[in-house]
Amino acid sequence: MPRTADPSFADLVNDWFAHAARPLPWRAAEISPWAVLVSEFMLQQTQVARVLPRWTAWLERWPTPAALAAAPPADAVRAWDRLGYPRRALWLHEAATEIVERHGGEVPASIDELLALKGIGPYTARAVAAFAFGERHPVVDTNTRRVLARAIEGRAHAGAPSTARDLAAMDAQLPLDPEAARRFNAAAMELGATVCTARTPDCGGCPVRQRCAWVAAGCPADETPKRRQARYEGSDRQVRGIVLAELRAAHRPVDRAALGTRWADAEQLDRALGTLVADGLAVAGADGYTLPEA
Numbered sequence: 182m183p184r185t186a187d188p189s190f191a192d193l194v195n196d197w198f199a200h201a202a203r204p205l206p207w208r209a210a211e212i213s214p215w216a217v218l219v220s221e222f223m224l225q226q227t228q229v230a231r232v233l234p235r236w237t238a239w240l241e242r243w244p245t246p247a248a249l250a251a252a253p254p255a256d257a258v259r260a261w262d263r264l265g266y267p268r269r270a271l272w273l274h275e276a277a278t279e280i281v282e283r284h285g286g287e288v289p290a291s292i293d294e295l296l297a298l299k300g301i302g303p304y305t306a307r308a309v310a311a312f313a314f315g316e317r318h319p320v321v322d323t324n325t326r327r328v329l330a331r332a333i334e335g336r337a338h339a340g341a342p343s344t345a346r347d348l349a350a351m352d353a354q355l356p357l358d359p360e361a362a363r364r365f366n367a368a369a370m371e372l373g374a375t376v377c378t379a380r381t382p383d384c385g386g387c388p389v390r391q392r393c394a395w396v397a398a399g400c401p402a403d404e405t406p407k408r409r410q411a412r413y414e415g416s417d418r419q420v421r422g423i424v425l426a427e428l429r430a431a432h433r434p435v436d437r438a439a440l441g442t443r444w445a446d447a448e449q450l451d452r453a454l455g456t457l458v459a460d461g462l463a464v465a466g467a468d469g470y471t472l473p474e475a
């Protein structure tokens with residue numbers, strides 16, 4: 182598109198992205214919508230470096246929604262390995278089944294149809310529509326929210342998420358041209374992930390430093406109280422992870438006594454087993470616990 186003498190915020194970020202973007206495989210031009218969808222499921226709670234090998238292996242094994250839908254859910258939970266929040270593996274398997282049943286095995290492009298799939302919320306639906314199909318939608322993740330809060334609003338941190346407000350803030354910066362909009366969605370995320378990071382923003386290397394409202398205001402400190410991160414050690418999450426690791430490795434029922442050798446607190450172990458069964462990640466049978474084989 183022709184440029185005016187005064188580039189927009191999006192122009193600056195997109196120009197930077199053209200040379201600074203990490204070469205992530207799900208951004209490749211020829212990538213399938215299914216590959217994009219899998220990447221978005223995996224990236225929801227997990228860092229890029231941990232996602233990369235699992236994403237590659239997943240798509241080698243299940244290159245289409247139909248391939249995953251034909252496998253037992255247990256295989257998906259095993260292949261998810263230690264990416265964390267393993268319900269995402271079950272949801273992805275269920276979404277693949279829905280894609281086969283409702284859409285002939287093709288990932289749908291419309292936000293409403295994407296939102297109707299298991300495990301897909303407002304962020305993922307927009308991300309798939311924008312990145313896989315090139316549709317012009319604002320896509321806002323945590324990194325984008327931080328960039329906009331600082332550069333546009335002059336605040337150190339974005340505060341609590343609000344889908345409507347966050348989408349409106351991104352929409353106000355989004356280029357009209359769909360391809361430039363798609364790039365800006367990815368570029369703003371990348372800027373937040375690699376330059377405008379939560380703890381140590383590299384303002385000296387930032388393409389929008391001259392326009393940044395937070396820098397212009399003298400980098401005011403964050404006034405909001407810090408949230409303490411929940412401890413993993415000793416948490417129910419840790420116990421669930423230990424149980425799932427046992428079930429993944431076993432390929433046969435694992436009884437309660439065997440699981441008791443892996444975690445001494447019986448009450449906490451039973452609570453973890455109860456939530457795993459309730460989530461569909463484990464099945465209780467006469468001989469013990471298994472992953473969901475069907």
Ligand code: SF4
Pocket residue numbers: 328331332376377378382383384385387388389390393394395396
């Ligand atoms: Fe973030 Fe600094 Fe860039 Fe502003 S100048 S957007 S605070 S990295």
